[in-house]
Amino acid sequence: MLDGPGPVLEVSGLRTVFATRGGSVHAVNGVSFAVAEGEILGVVGESGSGKSVTMMSLMGLLPSPPAEIVGGSILYQGREVRDMSPREIRSLRGGEIGFVFQDPMTSLNPVFTVGFQIMEPIRKHMGLSKAAARRRAAELLALVGIPDARARLDDYPHQFSGGMRQRVMIAMALSCDPKVLIADEPTTALDVTIQAQILEIVRELRRRLGTGIVWITHDLGLVAGIADRVMVMYAGLVVEQGPVAAIFSRTQHPYTRALLATVPSVTEGRQARLRTIEGQPPILMAAPVSCPFAPRCRHAFDRCHRENPPRIPVGNGHDVACWWDPATGGARDV
Ligand SMILES: Nc1ncnc2c1ncn2[C@@H]1O[C@H](COP(=O)(O)OP(=O)(O)OP(=O)(O)O)[C@@H](O)[C@H]1O
Ligand SMILES: [Mg+2]
Known part of the structure; x- marks a missing residue:
């Protein structure tokens, strides 16, 4: 077909x-x-x-x-x-397989920083070191248009606006080259x-x-x-x-x-x-x-x-x- x-x-x-x-x-x-x-x-x-x-x-x-x-x-x-x-x-x-959900809060965990949540799968699936995963996480956040990406890695999901959370989710979905x-x-x-x-x-x-x-x-x-x-x-x-x-x-x-x-x-x-x-x-x-x-x-x-x-x-x-x-x-x- x-x-x-x-x-x-x-x-x-x-x-x-x-x-x-x-x-x-x-x-x-x-x-x-x-x-x-x-x-x-x-x-x-x-x-x-x-x-x-x-x-x-x-x-x-x-x-x-x-x-x-x-x-x-x-x-x-x-x-x-x-x-x-x-x-x-x-x-x-x-x-x-990367997923972006309709409701970003269903896949962001409120008790972990955004950086931790992006880095976890990168370390697990791509076997990167902590420092390398952090660099990649910052790059991804910058790629989806989050200003001051490196500093934002230490913030929690509630510190982001709805549109920014959506972009964090997109960054996560793309993080392991799906x-x-x-x-x-x-x-x-x-x-x-x-x-x-x-x-x-x-x-x-x-x-x-x-x-x-x-x-x-x-x-x-x-x-x-x-x-x-x-x-x-x-x-x-x-x-x-x-x-x-x-x-x-x-x-x-x-x-x-x-x-x-x-x-x-x-x-x-x-x-x-x-x-x-x-x-x-x-x-x-x-x-x-x-x-x-x-x-x-x-x-x-x-x-x-x-x-x-x-x-x-x-x-x-x-x-x-x-x-x-x-x-x-x-x-x-x-
Ligand atoms: N937990 C649930 N219990 C019962 N019915 C459900 C549940 N979740 C979804 N449904 C039903 O399944 C059907 C399909 O829902 P779905 O969320 O896939 O729609 P959608 O096409 O994604 O709509 P939208 O464009 O609003 O996102 C709907 O009739 C919805 O009411
Ligand atoms: Mg739907």
């Missing part, structure tokens, strides 16, 4: 369920994707579509209970992560200048080391600028996936079309409000058996309410899970 280098990360049929007092929440319902060496995969979808839960599931980052991975396979460089011991997974995490970087809304809290700087660092990482990158964001403009491929999620499913140009210019899924339509155009100017998609995403007390977007879709017909579409290839590594065909305005010929 992919040309060029093989996937560093290959996820198939991933399913994650939360046991809650109100019943099971089916957050991830058979997600499949691959990330090749040196590739940037953008992941988009409304709030609650399962983006974070998917990525947290990959590296055993969800507390169980309530979370349980109930199906699927996660291959890192061809090895099944689900068969690895917690120790093996921990050693991948923060070393070969082969895979998974970044969940990494630049949301940052101003545009810093954001541009971070994007340049990430592009450089990819150029220098061939790191495969998964980039979750609500910012479709950012996706257009940085991603090679885009994956659109809805209701814990991948509803459309393909090369970035195809996603923007040959959009297949009505949901993707709606997401793109929420971005104000340049001519609408600054005053334009971000439009929202009408209706609410479903609450997933069961895995979807029909198309989960059908109740909000203006193209939906009988089959959409009866049968959940599989991912249908439409050429050039682009696929869509939808019975409706935008080319004919009628049912897809499958």
